[in-house]
Amino acid sequence: MICKQFNLVWRNYLKYNPDKAIIAFVLLINFLGSNCSAIAQGKDYPSITAEKNGTPNLFSPDPIIDYTWSDPKASDGMETYQLSPKSWTVSNTRNFNMSDFKLNHSIIVNGEGDIRFDFGQNNAGWLEFDSPDQIGSVEMSISEYNETPDYPANYPTKTARPKKYGNTYRLELNPELYEGVRFGWIHVRSFSKTWRITSVRLICQTKPVNYKGRFSCSDTTLTRIWYTGAYTVKLNLLKDYLGAILMNRGDRFSWTGDAHPAQAASMVAFGNFDFIKKNIEYTSTQxxxxxxxxxxxxxxxxxxxxxxxxxxxxxxxxxxxxxxxxxxxxxxxxxxxxxxxxxxxxxxxxxxxxxxxxxxxxxxxxxxxxxxxxxxxxxxxxxxxxxxxxxxxxxxxxxxxxxxxxxxxxxxxxxxxxxxxxxxxxxxxxxxxxxxxFTDRVNRVSYSPFNQYFVIQAFARMNKYDEALSSIRDLWGGQLRYGGTTFFEDYRPSWNSVISTNGPVPNNQCGFTSLCHPWGAGVTKWLSEEVLGIKPTAPGFTTFDILPHLGRTLTDVSGRTPTPLGDISANFDILTGLSVISTPAGSIGRIGIPKAEKKISRITINGKLAWDGKYHSVSGVSAAREDTHFLYFTGVRHGTYKIVTTYLGNTPKYPEPIEQYPAKFMGMDTTTSGNWGKIFGKDGYVLCNYNGAGVDKRALPSYVSAVSYYKVKGNGEPLNTVWEPKTNDQRALAPDAGNGTPRTASCLYSADADQIGYTFTCTIDIKGVKNHQVSLYFVDWDKKRRKISVEMFDAATSNLIAPVKIVENSIGGTYLKFAYNKSVKFRINMVRGDNAVLNGIFFDPVSSNKPIRQERSGY
Incomplete structure (x- = not known):
């Protein structure tokens, strides 16, 4: 009851006063932490009742995809299974003897330091270790990426001292225990004598559900995308409803809109219609x-x-x-x-x-x-x-x-x-x-996989399947190339150029970015309906279509979609011409044999001629017709059909568009530091908060009409900093182009006390059509290990006009240089450290005013 009340209070805060919602969240967590110990200790769900059935699917990140339940229902409770680490690293090899860990799960602790464990994929669970003789101070951490989360004090922590249950030490970060976990840490903070760890594990929770649907095609990235979407949803199937996020950020209940693509994916992957009905009821009044x-x-x-x-x-x-x-x-x-x-x-x-x-x-x-x-x-x-x-x-x-x-x-x-x-x-x-x-490869991709679901639906309704698949490979495939095993709340393909595999990702207007958000799973349903081509044309699949859209880049597709009448399965291969279709009793459908821009000369069905320019009657099929894209067999009744197609000609190649950015990244400067005179600011400058109280020192060029900020103030008070008003430190920006002293070490930053307050924007209004260089200066003055991401948008369209850039190790000061000829908006985002800062803006001419375009052949 307490946890239900928490959800209701949180939703009301989020609806009517989102800026204060996180404060309410923290207060309630503190309350629940002292009142829900019974819940925490009672999280011993039954062990998994599924049985191993077959071999793992190499395209799926799900570690138990080869397990099936006999008759899973929406009313089933949660179950648990255990995972051992796939790999591990230590901060000091002398302090941690791991030689016996692989075979016997044993670690000898000889000193202070850290052990990081990689469990191979994101999971919904909690971290534990066993020790019969632990001594000294120990903390534990979990994360969805390969570094311990670096969150401010007003945000739920991911590092804490474990709770002891006999010889078991459990990391309990919230009353529900589970989090999104790929990486886990044991931190030995103090040491007095040698002790042993005898086991390290994740206890993972799951809702009983089987993979009734399947998908495979000639592009293994798309196959992986289908299964990754399904797994993302599976991890968020809770006892009574479909959750919206694994990260304990305060929004793990079922968001009505978020659930739309998640439920869509769940139906084609699992066929758990009773559970979807339950979640629709749960969200019906929200x-x-x-x-x-x-x-x-x-x-x-x-x-x-x-x-x-x-x-x-x-x-x-x-x-x-x-x-x-x-x-x-x-x-x-x-x-x-x-x-x-x-x-x-x-x-x-x-x-x-x-x-x-x-x-x-x-x-x-x-x-x-x-x-x-x-x-x-x-x-x-x-x-x-x-x-x-x-x-x-x-x-x-x-x-x-x-x-x-x-x-x-x-x-x-x-x-x-x-x-x-x-x-x-x-x-x-x-x-x-x-x-x-829809033709700009960069900007036809939305920042949110949720919104991109509707974009790829639009591509399909315009019959632009190659373009849809290209955007899918960029957005969802890019997450896989990053190292993701579930789909993210937000993602930009250019992250992959500046973020290491499984490294910390930018946190911007969505707050701290979740790497397991089921609203990004709509692509799974899209692939089943549009590439495999199976979709209902009457409620309950009493009539249906199987119209595979392979475009110019795919040569085969196969899969299965669960329906209330039974499974519909299909397999199409335009290289061999072989297709196999199986449909359930009680249904009647239309099957389209894809032309793939070739000519079909002959088709046999179950060994009998069905088409050679005209239809020949075969058992189970009523008629046939053709258009530009398909040869259709209509009135197809229950049964299995082996279809052999003879093709003439070749499918043209798809001309993949080049990724283009209208602005140009001119480079990074890590040597000039605060001595900007004669190097930067030849046309003008802004020294952020140089005069204190939020007042910049400015000398704007004639082509800049305004410089404005958003989200650098809160509660009516300036949220900016003058670290040192009079300093000779060369990292501080000089007061003018003479590079003199004393200097002011100042910045702007965002620190709103809400979960979306760790980002801010700077908009620069530029007149005319000439190209200008705009440079941003960043310095991690107080050595907070800041890591900052910078996005550049056209101020009028909000289109992304340059790849995302990352500033790190900026204790000595770093300039990012861009060139563009229109008004721009920069978003300054935190990746690591206390907050993101901006210290100065500088305007300079560029040597050429030819149109600037930056190109890459792909990701």
Whole structure:
């Protein structure tokens, strides 16, 4: 009961006063820490009841994917299994004798230091070790990346002294115990005599669930992506609902909107429809104070209905849905007071600026989509009144928009994607939106895998499958190349150039970035529906399509989708021409043999001629027809079909677009330090907070009309620092171009007391069209081991215009130099250390004013 009350209080704080939510969280954690010891000690879930069945899937990160339960149900409780470390490192080999650890799990401790254990993949669990004779001071840590988390004091810690239960030492960081854990540490803080560790393990929790779905294709990255998405969801399947995050950050309950892609992935991977129904019920009265999330809940209900045919559940929620959809109609065309639409800069950076035109336009399109899809659902269950009402809403608003020529001209990537997924645009409109927002390889990728789910849906509805797969390889494949085994809350592909494998990632407007967030798993459903091609065309798969879209880069795909009638499986290989399809009783479907831009001359089904330019009757198939993309067999009844296709010609190669950035990174300077005169600032400068009280010392060039900041103040008071007002230290910026002394060591920083307060922005308004060099100066004056990431955006579009850069080891001072010809916005993010700082901005001419573009061939 206490923990339920905590969730309710937290949600209310987050909805009505998000800036104070983390404070409430910390206070409640302190309270729960002293009142939930029974919960902590009672976390001994039953051991896993599944049985090993087969061999591990090499494309899946799930360590127990080869285990199955006999009959898992939504009502099942949590179970546990144990994992041993895959590898380990020590800070001092003399102090830790690991020679017997691999065989007998034994470590001899001979002194102080640290042992880091890598468990091979992210897990939902808690860390323990056994010792019969431990002595001295010991702490333990866990992390999703390969360094101990470096969080401020007002944030839940990931390092603590373990609690002792007999000879077992358990790291208990919260009442629920579990966290996202890939790496664990034992820190020996003091030592008096030799002692032994006899076992180190993770106790991992799991909801009983089986992989009923499957996916494989000729691109192993896409296969890994499918299974990684499924595993990400599996780790967040809790006893009573689908959690939203593994990290104990205060938002681990089921967020209504976050759950939409997670539930979608869960249905195709696990077929756990009863659990999805349970989570839909759990979230039915919640919107988390976010209007768009109410509409995503409606889309989740429709998804569930399409996959299950559960008309009773749909009917039970009709009144609930109507309230949500009518509210969207009421605020359409007004200020919808959006609280959140996504972490992407173009969507207002989460809770920072959610009412920008782009998220408002996206919300309009989302509303039209929800009205239209609910209308279609009502048509299938006989509610003609509601079918007409909500079809009328959608038609009214889309026709109203179309009265304006190029009504979509101000739409960015996200509003454009939501417009296309309404299914109410003509080819001309889709082409214009595609050319405007979907051809830039960098900026057709959203910062959030959640929002990218809707972008790849739009790609599919424009028949741009190669482009969709390219963006999937960049966003989700990039997370795998980083070393991820679950999908992240946020990610930029250019991180991989500046972050080591499994290294700490930037923390920005989302707070401390989770590396296991199931809202990023929508790609799993997309791959099943669009690449494998299996999707329902009537509720419950009574009718279905199997239309594989391999594009120009794939040669085969195979997999299985669970349905209430039984599994549908398909295998297509356009090199051999062999396809095998299996469908369950009670269903009838359409199978499309992909042309892959080749010509089909002949097809046999189960050994009999079915096509040689015209259809020949075969058992189980009613008819055949063709278009540009497929040869369709229709009226396909229950059975197994071996289909052999003879192709003529070749599939063209896909011309992968080059990654291009309109701004240019001009380099890093770690030698000039605070002596900027004659090197930087020839056109002008800003010395941040040089005069104290938040007042810069400025000499702006004529082409800069303003320099402004966001999130460097809190509670009406300046949150900035003058470390030393009069110093001769050369790291401090000189007061002018003469590089004289005394100097002021000052900075701006963000330190809001909330979970999204460790980032700030600097916007520079530039006039004219000439290229200019803008340099940012950073110094870790007080040696807080700061590591800072810098993002550069076009100030007008919020498009990313340069790769993300990392500043570290800046005790002596570091300059980052960029060149661009328009207004820019820099986001300064913390990676490590107490906070991110900015010390100075310098303006200089560039030698050439030719257009600047930076290119890379890929990630």
């Amino acid at each position: 919107s988390n104070g976010i209007r768009s999330y109410a509409l995503y809940w409606v889309l989740s209900l429709i998804d569930y209905y399409r996959y299950t045919g559960d008309t009773e559940t749909l009917n039970n929620y009709i009144a609930n849905v109507c309230v949500k959809l009518d509210d969207a109609y009421k605020v359409y065309g007004t200020d919808p007071n959006l609280e959140f639409f996504g972490w992407d800069e173009r969507l207002g950076s989460g809770f920072e600026h959610p009412n920008l035109p782009e998220p408002q336009n996206a919300y309009k399109m989302l509303s039209i989509r929800a009205w239209n899809e609910f209308s279609e659902a009502m048509a299938t269950c006989g509610r003609k009144d509601l079918q007409e009402k909500y079809r009328g809403y959608a038609t009214e608003k889309i026709l109203e928009l179309k009265k304006t020529h190029e009504w979509y001209h101000s739409f960015g990537l996200h509003a454009g994607a939501d417009a296309i997924t309404t299914n109410l645009l003509n080819d001309k409109e889709k082409k214009a939106i595609y050319n405007r927002n």
